[in-house]
Amino acid sequence: MNFLKKVLVAFAWLTVVFAALFSYVSLAQATELQDKQAELTSVPKSAAGEYLKPRSLASIPEGEFGDKVRLGYKLFVDTQQLKDKQVGNELNCSNCHMNAGQQANASPLWAAYFAYPAYRKKNDKVNSYEERLQGCFTYSMNGIAPGKGSPELVALSAYSYWLGMSGLMDKYQVAGAVPELSDEELVKGGKRADFPVPEVIKQALTVEQRAKLPGKGFPSIDKPKLAYSPERGKVVYGAHCQTCHGDNGQGVEMKGVDSLPPLWGENSFNWGAGMHRVNTAAYFIYENMPFAKGFQLSNQEAWDVAAYINYHQRPQDPRFKGDVQGLKDKYHKHQGYYGEEVSGSVLGSEKSKEN
């Protein structure tokens, strides 16, 4: 990147930061939980050969930095070790982020890491990577997010960074170990002009390109021909999903270990999680379900079953202040069922889970 370009990128970046800093936020708003589970932007699907391939976990280096990366992996595949603390349901990160967050088109960590910090119009704020992770704990895990700079957020950031950077280094033939970063750098995320990246990679990809790596998020699918229908979805669920996820969406527990994830009810993600949106769930399902198969369902079936899954009670939205309709108007103007009445009870009228 030439000097002028560098200056321009730095200037653009500063503008964003200052815009965020100087945006007027009332005290009441500042203490509110921010909506950190904005709709994921998906990038078009591309040929499999283009996806980053992280290095083998066996090559994570010995030492303090490597230990953080390893802890990130462990927390990611066994998030239940944080149960009743930072986690308030029976999910593990790897339930939705397949292959321990390494699977393209299943919101891989190696792509997510380079997409933050991200400016969000919705809360007029720049979200760092650790803030996005906090959102995962608050909403997807229905828990109490670990604090900024906490060992958990550092570890998950380190794991994400290591996957992404090792994949990039291999792709652009940069030899050697993944450069070690301080905790402070790790938790910010990689979408910044000042993020340390080997020169070869810097030349090959702009910051913006890095933020949109092929395989990021869940690839979007076409709108369904017929309006999605929970009633039709129920039939799809019975035929394809029930064996693993239970006749009442409760998942399967084996010897006290939450093996197969609950999809609704008190032990699943709450009303603030991205997956409660019918479209997000449909994208995920079409691509990744049935487990390890994907693409078994038609476009219509994926939408219908996504609607069925999200047409049930689940833990309350953490932003709830006693007024379902008010929250619905503020945060739920999208494809979902929060605040809708289903067989006599209003979805979202369940109490918040105390944990």
Next chain:
Amino acid sequence: MPASAQLCAGCHGLQGQGIDPVGPRLAGLSAEYIQQQIKLFQTGQRQNPTMGPMAMTVQGEAIEQVSKYFSSQDVADVSTHVRGEKVSYDDPTERLVYQGDWERIIPACVTCHGPSGIGGGQFPRLAGQQANYLKAQLLAWQTGSRKGDIDGIMGDIAAKLTASEIDALSQYFSTLE
């Protein structure tokens, strides 16, 4: 023991402990799994020269009785090893069990079969099952003489396994304690 289970005990043992190589262990399998398998034998989705006719002898309420009886029998406890206890595995068999091989879209066995392959619901326990039975089943999935999995998920996974992986996995699970 319900009368309807007496015939089963001839090959599977009085407590469903299994008699190698005639009949696999039933103790430790869930009642709903055993029920489902009896039905699959009856409909020919699972094909086995012995079990085909044998399954036909169990009808009506007896299906549930037999399933409940064998699933409630004692079985050795297995120390559970959960995903995430280790980050990398030197042994390729263990790696398949706990991490899978996603390059080939083979998920970790423990994702569905539970920690240490303990099983539950429609997923059979693998831990402590006879090695030659496990091997025969993986091969049956491959050839299509065993079906009845939802969306062909298990058949699909088995089809991707090499002969030596099948040997190693069968051995691994049979010796888990």
